[in-house]
Amino acid sequence: MDVSAAGNHDFDFGKEFLERVSQDLSYPLLCANAEVSLPKASILSTSSGDIGFIGLTSSDLLASSNYRVDRRHALPVQRVEPNIPSMADELKRAGARAVVVLLHDGTDWRFSGDKYEARPQRLFAKIQGWEEVVDLVVGGDTLGRYYGSIGRMKFVQPWPFGTEIALVDFEFRRSEVCTRFAAVPVKGSEEWDGFGADFINEARQDVLGTLPHSLTAYSGGRAPLAEFMAECIFAATAADISIAYVACGQPASDGIFAYLGSGSVTRLQIAQLTPWTTHEICTSEVTQAESNKLCGLANAARSHRSRAWAMHTSGSSRDILSIATTSGAATHVIAETIGRELEWKRSGETSFEGVRTVLGRVDRSRILGR
Known part of the structure; x- marks a missing residue:
């Protein structure tokens, strides 16, 4: 892992617990839309150029608070959604050649007959104001799957639970960023031998x-x-x-x-x-x-x-x-x-x-x- 964003279940044991354990991670855990002592954004250096990342957890942590083992653990306060275009501009002024938003939200979906049907309208209405300055949005949380674009801004949300990986390739040109993506199925598995x-x-x-x-x-x-x-x-x-x-x-x-x-x-x-x-x-x-x-x-x-x-x-x-x-x-x-x-x-x-x-x-x- 090089960078990640906090999801709603990262707060299942409370704000203070997450703040404490995040200090032991070998990578930044980002959260720009809740009052928690995690970095809001980070820049990752690569051999081809720097990439800026902004992390957003669920926009309504209280709505999912029932789905915890113990509701007594305190959640962080969420007041106003951050200005993503302004944050993206700041990352680019700091040297980032591309900006990625790691978003703990995703496409809605349903089954029509036996066919999966993605319904990205709600999500795209939420993020369309970012298209001029954000190059890629990585979605999740809703357990759906969708790959698409809003203008020049790409969106990827692979199938969850390690079934699929979204592979995104940035090509940095003089005045623009060319972004290509592919869905890569995951084959086989290995037994977990780490903690637990x-x-x-x-x-x-x-x-x-x-x-x-x-x-x-x-x-x-x-x-x-x-x-x-x-x-x-x-x-x-x-x-x-x-x-x-x-x-x-x-x-x-x-x-x-x-x-x-x-x-x-x-x-x-x-x-x-x-x-x-x-x-x-x-x-x-x-x-x-x-x-x-x-x-x-x-x-x-x-x-x-x-x-x-x-x-x-x-x-x-x-x-x-x-x-x-x-x-x-x-x-x-x-x-x-x-x-x-x-x-x-x-x-x-x-x-x-x-x-x-x-x-x-x-x-x-x-x-x-x-």
């Missing part, structure tokens, strides 16, 4: 059971994988309602953003499907009216492009119902959905144990269908 490798290997070796058939979560469609996880939480508790989500585990190039294949299921696979939690199961109480509000989370017609929710119920008609979910993001989203904070208690069980229970049943026909 021992935890990954331990989780990979912990087999929870055998799944008879594959389960998926489809962008904007059905999510039997989320329904399976809700059943697993239900099986690990005596609650009236269980709620679960699954999140992006692969590029959505085929419409599927989360997948669990048939055969052996490991703790690592479940951990990858459900981020932003310690996987401890928490319980609380809601009213019947509040449980009706929560049904909207599991509405397939309104599902998020990269997250799917499901709800499993006992069918109880009591006025006060017990509810179970995983710690972290799910408890935050449930509270936001019903409009009040809940008092959550740790049950002593985990979602991993729930998976082990469901997969261990003799009657496999109870496992949710495709």
Whole structure:
């Protein structure tokens, strides 16, 4: 790595934590649109000329604050978006022959039938004022893919999760910068042997059971994988309602953003499907009216492009119902959905144990269908 920009999840453990750990990085981590002690911009020297970089995190960190393990970690203040053309001019006066904006935002998208459809209009309206002084914008965050231009300014956003690399070539001429780009698929993989490798290997070796058939979560469609996880939480508790989500585990190039294949299921696979939690199961109480509000989370017609929710119920008609979910993001989203904070208690069980229970049943026909 030579340079990077802070993303919204870089702040999951709070502003002070990021400021502290960024000092140990061997490259600059940039952030120009939040009040945090990171550099706003940097110039990288190359044999062909200097390149200036500006880093922008999500423009609304609070909007994604539910998707953290613990919301108590303080986020940085965001007041006014920086003047990117002015910053780019300053970098060029300092010797940069080209300016790149590393933007933690990207193209919107949807699936129309079985076809991925990028919708860059919102993003391009946001960045079109940069075209006279910025040479390249590198996008991300939305898990989509798009390559394009606004006038002379190029935009690249490769498929996420290391599936594709955007290769950009600058050719510096006397009075202009010629920019070419290509999408390079990534083939093969190597086992991670850096920090955390021992935890990954331990989780990979912990087999929870055998799944008879594959389960998926489809962008904007059905999510039997989320329904399976809700059943697993239900099986690990005596609650009236269980709620679960699954999140992006692969590029959505085929419409599927989360997948669990048939055969052996490991703790690592479940951990990858459900981020932003310690996987401890928490319980609380809601009213019947509040449980009706929560049904909207599991509405397939309104599902998020990269997250799917499901709800499993006992069918109880009591006025006060017990509810179970995983710690972290799910408890935050449930509270936001019903409009009040809940008092959550740790049950002593985990979602991993729930998976082990469901997969261990003799009657496999109870496992949710495709």
